[in-house]
Amino acid sequence: MSVQILWLSALVLGFLSVVVVLLQFVVGYYRGMANLQKQSRRRLAPQDVIEEKTVAGIRLGPIEQLMMKAGIKASVPRLFLLFIGGGAVVVAIVVARGPIEALVAVIALILIAITLWRVKFERMRRQIFEELPGIVDAVLRSLSAGRSVEQSMLVAFDDASPAFEPLCFRLRGAISQGRDYTQVLDGFAELYSIPPLTQMAIALRTSARFGSPVRPVLEEVSKAIRSREELRREFMAATAETRFTAIVFAIMPPGLGAYVVLMNEEFSEALLNTATGHTMMITAGVLQVIGTVLVWNLIRGVGRG
Secondary structure, eight states: OHHHHHHHHHHHHHHHHHHHHHHHHHHHHHHHHHHHHHHHHHHHOHHHHHHHHTOOSOOOOHHHHHHHHHTOOOOHHHHHHHHHHHHHHHHHHHHHTOHHHHHHHHHHHHHHHHHHHHHHHHHHHHHHHHHHHHHHHHHHHHHHTTOOHHHHHHHHHHTSOGGGHHHHHHHHHHHHTTOOTHHHHHHHHHHHTOHHHHHHHHHHHHHHHHOOOSHHHHHHHHHHHHHHHHHHHHHHHHTHHHHHHHHHHHHHHHHHHHHHHHHOHHHHHHHHSSHHHHHHHHHHHHHHHHHHHHHHHHHHHTTOO
């Protein structure tokens, strides 16, 4: 029986691989034709290009926006291939173990993906907050050296880490084309929820429109960001024990459950193939979700009144 299951799994994986290759060829062909038609329309209607150039903000699709927020550099076909691979794994689990185990595996994969994305997003956001005061100081030094505001912005963001690469690319394009580059700052600040960058954009926009000095505002923004980072470090140090306890409480129950199911075949058979076992699993899942929500609210409420 095990040989038949392995053969069937290999057959399914081979079939899915062929389907993925064919889909890549088809998607690549249609994307090339769509790009060719888009370029043709732009050449035939130059006024549409002028209207598009007036938009300086960051506009992306939902998948590209999620990837950009987490700093994931992967093409859509590669993500589609990864999705197909995950589907093949789920099909293999259905054939080998059954639908209940496959459902548990799907939920686990989704939770792992969401957790990894959230961790990478928070890491990117923290890195941006940590480097932003240095970027503001670089802008101030460039202004003191006699450069214009636009040149100072380009020099400061060119020396930044790869976390600012999407912003730097769009900022350079907006400045070279004579567009309002402060909208790029607003879009990046909205994407990562960074209020100091929005304040910086407002200061630059006000200075360009009314001729007010931008240096005092940038200095105050730099001081505010540094003060916020100091408070954040103190808060993280004070709540380290609570956060660690919350992580343990969230991970230990499902981890112990998976360990018991894998190590004890009699217990797993009773749990997965009987009505009582199904009821126990549903009850445990509901209680785990409720406990996770309560612990999350506890973490969010630490230090608030």
